[in-house]
Amino acid sequence: MRDKKDFGCNIVLIGFMGAGKSTIAGTLSEMYGLEVVEMDQLISERENMSIPMIFETRGEEYFRNLETELLIELQDRKNVVISCGGGVPMRERNVAEMKKNGRVALLSASPEVILERVKDSHDRPVIEGRKNVEYIRSLMEKRREKYMAAADFIVNTDKKSAEEICRELVEKLEECNKIIK
Template identity: 45%
Template sequence: MIKKLESYNIVFIGFMGVGKTTISSHIAKLLNKELIETDVYIAEKANMDIPSIFDKFGENYFRDLESEAVAEISKKRGVIISCGGGAVIREKNVLELKESGIIIKLTATPNTVLQRVKGSKERPILNGHMNTEFIASLMEKRDNFYSNAADITISTDGKTVDEVAKECIEKSILFIESK
């Protein structure tokens, strides 16, 4: 069954703190596949961390780097891709990702997200806004982008990493079989 996934990228999208990094890392180990995190890819290429890119050049510049990264990464086959929270805001990124992969939207409640990210300084969009109201508002603004891009949606609330990973693999196989 898992053999069916070999030529597909498995792409994780969703709001920050929903578990994209944790789940994608776990699945990469389970399936013995390469993991590419778009934010890490961008930071390494720019030789600068994401908050510094935002501070020095602004969000639009970062989104341009993100689009370049998505185009490059999408050319690969059979990898696990964990996208930054805003990667699917641009339609061209979604089209690139869909061409080679299955897009899985991970979700969590605003309260769960807050609990997961409250100690982080690596979330430039949340700096000064680390509360459930702001998170809920931003989630609502972005949800259409995530929902329109997703082939599969999976909630991470109240589940173990292994439970979510297995659900992602099972639903990915079913998605491929339905094509």
């Protein structure tokens, strides 16, 4: 691990399920000594329930409110990599909250690559039972506008290693910081 790097803000990773948010958060943490908050994991730990179980027993709205509360809680921090749940940018309020002290990186991937990455796991209730390219493409299309509106910059992850993605992300983040400062 390198010395801790000070970005002066949080790094917020958004993108479709399987785009690589958790993977890239982990690699950014190793490369730059940053703390990671994995939103799904933290919510799940606090509720003492898996995400599918929260959806089933408390409902999606309850889960979505927990996501908003967590983003607000993280506003006092910096140099935290926030690996968002895939649905976080769908709420305008969430986007406003994450932008208060975060730069938002949209990780993108093709539907074919996403399918390949998610096909063997069963912890994504939004696509469970519908894991095919057509469904993934149509859900991506529905979400595209909101993802794009939330993003400060985009990093495509198809056919790139995690380290390559992180280097590109940090370059774009630093450009973005220059413009915003």
